[in-house]
Amino acid sequence: MATMVDVARSAGVSVATVSHVLNDTRPVLPHTRQAVLDAIDRLGYTPNTLARSLVTSRTHSIGLAVSAISNPYFTEILQGVEAAALEHGYSLLIADPHDDPAHERKVVQLLHERRVDGMIVAPSPDPRELLAYLGRHEVPAVFLDRLIGFEASDTSVPRHDQICAESAEPTTRLVTHLTDLGHRRIALIAGLPGLSTTRERIAGYRHGLAAAGLPYDERLLVHGDSEAAGAERATDALLSLAVPPTAMVTANNAMTIGTLRALRERGLSVPEDIALCCFDDFAWADLFTPRLTAIAQPSKEIGAQAVRLLLDRLAAPDRPARTVRLSCSFVHRTSCGCPERPAQSDPSDPPEKGTDS
Ligand code: HPA
Numbered sequence: 001m002a003t004m005v006d007v008a009r010s011a012g013v014s015v016a017t018v019s020h021v022l023n024d025t026r027p028v029l030p031h032t033r034q035a036v037l038d039a040i041d042r043l044g045y046t047p048n049t050l051a052r053s054l055v056t057s058r059t060h061s062i063g064l065a066v067s068a069i070s071n072p073y074f075t076e077i078l079q080g081v082e083a084a085a086l087e088h089g090y091s092l093l094i095a096d097p098h099d100d101p102a103h104e105r106k107v108v109q110l111l112h113e114r115r116v117d118g119m120i121v122a123p124s125p126d127p128r129e130l131l132a133y134l135g136r137h138e139v140p141a142v143f144l145d146r147l148i149g150f151e152a153s154d155t156s157v158p159r160h161d162q163i164c165a166e167s168a169e170p171t172t173r174l175v176t177h178l179t180d181l182g183h184r185r186i187a188l189i190a191g192l193p194g195l196s197t198t199r200e201r202i203a204g205y206r207h208g209l210a211a212a213g214l215p216y217d218e219r220l221l222v223h224g225d226s227e228a229a230g231a232e233r234a235t236d237a238l239l240s241l242a243v244p245p246t247a248m249v250t251a252n253n254a255m256t257i258g259t260l261r262a263l264r265e266r267g268l269s270v271p272e273d274i275a276l277c278c279f280d281d282f283a284w285a286d287l288f289t290p291r292l293t294a295i296a297q298p299s300k301e302i303g304a305q306a307v308r309l310l311l312d313r314l315a316a317p318d319r320p321a322r323t324v325r326l327s328c329s330f331v332h333r334t335s336c337g338c339p340e341r342p343a344q345s346d347p348s349d350p351p352e353k354g355t356d357s
Contacts, residue, residue, distance in 0.1 A: 002043035011039035022047055053115065061091045062310060063111030063119040066144075067099040068226075071254055072282045073299050074122070077144065080303025081120060088311055090117070097124055099192065099226075105129040112139055118310045123148050125194025140317065142310045144302055147196040147323065161309045163302055163324040167197050167279075168204035170295040170328040171249065174277040175208025177293070177330075178247045181337055183275060184214060187238050187245035189255050191226040198226070201251045201279060220245055224255040231258030239266060246274060247336075253280035256292065271337035281331050291333035298326045 008015045013032060020026040021036040028036070039045070053059045062085050066074050078094070085092050093111055097104035104124045111119055112133075118140035123130055127148050134141050143162040171188075178186050188205040191198035206216050222238055224231030231250060235258065238245055250256040256278040263270060270276045270290055278285070281296035305324055312319065334340055 002045040004045070004047075006043055007036065007039045007045050010043060011035040057115075058117055059115050060089055061093055061114070061116045062307065063093045063095065063108070063114070063116035064121075065095045065097050065104065065107050065111065065119065066122040067097050067124065068254075069094070069096050073253055073280055073297065076299035077122075077303040077306075080300035080305075081307055082303075083300075084304040084307035088307065090307075090311075097121075099124045101126045101129055105133055108133055108139075112137060118142070118314055120144060120306045120310060122146055125192055140310065140313045142306050142313065144306045145197065159321055161313055161321050161323075163306050163309060163326070164197070165297040165299075165302060165326050165328050167200035168207065170330070171201045171204030171251070171279060172208040172211070173330055174249050174279070174293075174295060175205055176211060177332075177336055178249070178275060178277060179208065179212035179214065181247075181275065183247040185217075185220065185243065185245045186214075186247045186249065187220040187222065189222055189224040189231050189234050189238075189248060189250045189259055191224065191251045191255070193223060193225075195226070198223075198251065205249060224250070224258060226252055226254060228254045228258035228261070231255035232262045233258075235259045235262035236265075239263075239268070244274075248274060248276050250276065250278045253278070253282050256280065256294075260288070270335050275337045276335040278335070285331070286333060288335070290335045293333045293336040293338070294331045295328045296331050297328050301326055 004015050004018050008018045011018070013036060017028060017032060018036050020028050021033050049060070064078065064081055066077065068074050069078065082092055093114055093116055095107035095111060097107050101124050104127070108119065108121065108130055120142050121130065122145045123143055131148070141160065143160055145164050147162055147164055148160065175186055186209065188202065190202050202221065205221070209216055219241060220238070222234035224234040231254070235248070238248070239262070248259060250259050259276065263274065268274055276292070278292050278294040281294040285292040285294050309322065309324065332338065
């Protein structure tokens with residue numbers, strides 16, 4: 001393998017000049033620069049970033065730890081992270097903590113041992129060990145999707161950089177859409193307990209019921225644990241109630257699949273027998289019959305902004321922590337029970353309240 005010394009010898013310049021050309025650290029005369037580039041080309045030289053890292057103690061890599069990488073929501077986040085990292089000259093190391101605190105702690109340590117410059121983590125429901133590890137080793141980190149670090153006594157002072165989409169208000173919007181359509185028994189299939197997204201979507205659900213003057217019936221709130229199998233069981237339990245719901249809200253894409261499966265098993269059709277509104281839009285959501293009325297999260301943007309937050313943190317370690325919240329959009333289709341509407345110029349434009357039924 002050709003080295004920098006070989007390149008310098010072949011181009012007739014010093015090793016320092018080769019370094020300046022490679023790293024843009026000092027202006028180099030155009031013809032000297034060209035001689036170096038030609039030598040690099042001729043010898044097939046590729047820089048050894050490991051060697052450079054030993055000198056700079058920076059690896060220009062980011063560790064990304066997100067559970068359920070196969071979930072399209074997280075896959076899109078990953079795409080956003082990857083594109084933004086590449087744009088800024090960073091590569092990615094990826095790990096899946098499986099939403100399990102012990103596994104999370106282990107993968108974060110592995111990423112740290114690879115000396116990533118910082119980490120982006122979607123924390124598990126119990127991130128205490130994760131936080132202790134990151135704090136002890138002073139690893140710059142940005143959290144995404146699930147908020148942590150809000151003191152119970154003071155919800156306005158975040159201790160960590162974090163980014164997520166709004167969860168409460170969009171869930172309220174789904175519930176309000178259903179109450180506007182006349183539903184009085186609306187169930188929520190909620191996510192994994194302990195996640196901020198689960199708490200906030202439950203709060204949004206309850207707010208939507210209260211806004212319509214409906215009582216909260218705890219039998220209509222069931223946990224699908226953010227997975228299809230859990231939602232299938234939860235939906236079954238709801239349908240076995242003496243008075244089952246007439247409409248359901250599923251709190252993520254995986255649970256929507258489980259709920260649809262349970263409804264099909266019982267031979268129930270949407271929206272004739274039961275109306276359905278979902279958190280999360282995904283590529284096939286408008287291929288189902290009926291097409292799914294859903295909340296779309298700005299997943300790629302969440303990933304891209306997580307990278308920006310981390311790079312800002314690396315550039316200014318002492319800046320105050322920031323929490324960024326992004327808006328979602330209401331994608332109005334037909335699983336809610338509304339008739340098919342002519343195509344809109346911008347399908348993600350939420351219709352005005354009161355006109356969307
Ligand atoms: N959080 C938020 N939205 C989601 C998730 C999650 O864990 N999974 C699918 N959509």
